Amino acid sequence: MKLSQVVFSPTGTSARIAAAVAAGAGMSSRVIDVTRDEDCNLVFDPDDLVIIAAPVYGGHMSPKAAERMSGMVGNGAKCVLVAVYGNRAFENALVDMSDFAEAHGFVPVAVGAFIGEHSYSTAVHPIAAGRPDAADIAFAERFGKDIACRLESGALRRVDVTTISDQPSSPESLAMFKSFVAEYQQRKKSAGGVLLPQIDMELCGNCGICVDVCPTHAISADCRNIDPARCIKCCACVKSCPDSARSFASPFAPVLYAAFSARKDPTVCISDS
Ligand SMILES: Cc1cc2nc3c(=O)[nH]c(=O)nc-3n(C[C@H](O)[C@H](O)[C@H](O)COP(=O)(O)O)c2cc1C
Incomplete structure (x- = not known):
């Protein structure tokens, strides 16, 4: 079993969460950063575990992330989907990522939506500034640990991505x-x-x-x-x-x-x- 992280992360928050999930899993992993790489033709094995991490843009999986990762071939490998958003909403992003992963031959077994400092955050208008913080990283590590435990006990199956939804914002x-x-x-x-x-x-x-x-x-x-x-x-x-x-x-x-x-x-x- 090999653990890989495939990340698209222009401002680094998705990459930090993916790294924390991998660290929590307690396994060594290779990092495939497609942020600046034009072609990522990666073929995985059925017994691989792959963390796929990307930011949320306009409530969807970043289209550039999908483009950069489009060369991947899962061959039935299990994957963990990580969507990172700027504290507004992730909306359809995890459904997009799940559809994307399945179309490329992966089996999503765990999904998570995490918060990262918003790309548009400034000193005057801070939006989720400093996220992921220590609590986010600890949460991501626990997520990784739980995944590894269930992997070991053979309890990882296809996950229904629609079971997690956005934390509601106020009507105002x-x-x-x-x-x-x-x-x-x-x-x-x-x-x-x-x-x-x-x-x-x-x-x-x-x-x-x-x-x-x-x-x-x-x-x-x-x-x-x-x-x-x-x-x-x-x-x-x-x-x-x-x-x-x-x-x-x-x-x-x-x-x-x-x-x-x-x-x-x-x-x-x-x-x-
Ligand atoms: C074009 C664009 C659209 C975005 N759309 C959303 C969104 O719909 N919801 C949200 O909460 N954050 C949104 N964000 C914020 C990013 O999801 C957030 O900053 C994320 O942490 C960036 O990931 P990265 O550091 O891996 O690049 C958007 C950012 C950009 C640049």
Whole structure:
């Protein structure tokens, strides 16, 4: 039995949770990070256990994660699905991941939704700032330990992903967010244009880290330009800039901060025999 982690994680939170689940399982594992890798053609064995971790984008599995992982062949390997979201909601993400995993020949045996600092979180509008924190990591490790125990006792079976659902937000928060989205879509229709991360060349030390970390290779070598057709607004460039030269003023940040600051907790489900 081999344990692998397959992760897509532009700002690193999904990767940290996957690592904690693997550590909790108490087995050595190999990490296949597809965040910046264009082709991941991985063939697994039926007795493998694979942790698949990806962020939630717009209530779904990140499409870029699905694209990067599309070369995987499960061959009946068991998998643990980890969706990491920014304290708003994970909605259909785990169902997407489960459908994706089954279509690629995996058997999902455990699923979890965890919270990571929102990609759009800023000092002015912190959203799940600092997550995953020590409690999240401890929870993820316990999840990994429970999976390993049930694996050993032969109790891992296909899991029904619909048994876990979002922790409810208050009706006021949901109404606030819904009305913002409706108004934003209207505004976008009339204004057009694409919002991109910005760079302050006065602060930029030209280290090139943003160029290297960009999952879609959207940033020019001199750091000055971003290809709007490639940018997925994951904020890897913003969060990794050592000079704080990069920023992304997402119009969603204020409403996410206002509506979804109440702490949500991770939720998991492991199959029983
Ligand atoms: C384009 C985009 C869409 C997002 N959509 C959601 C969402 O629907 N719900 C949510 O709670 N967080 C959402 N987030 C926040 C991410 O899921 C969260 O920050 C996650 O921790 C990022 O994972 P990573 O650190 O592995 O990149 C979104 C982030 C981005 C960039």
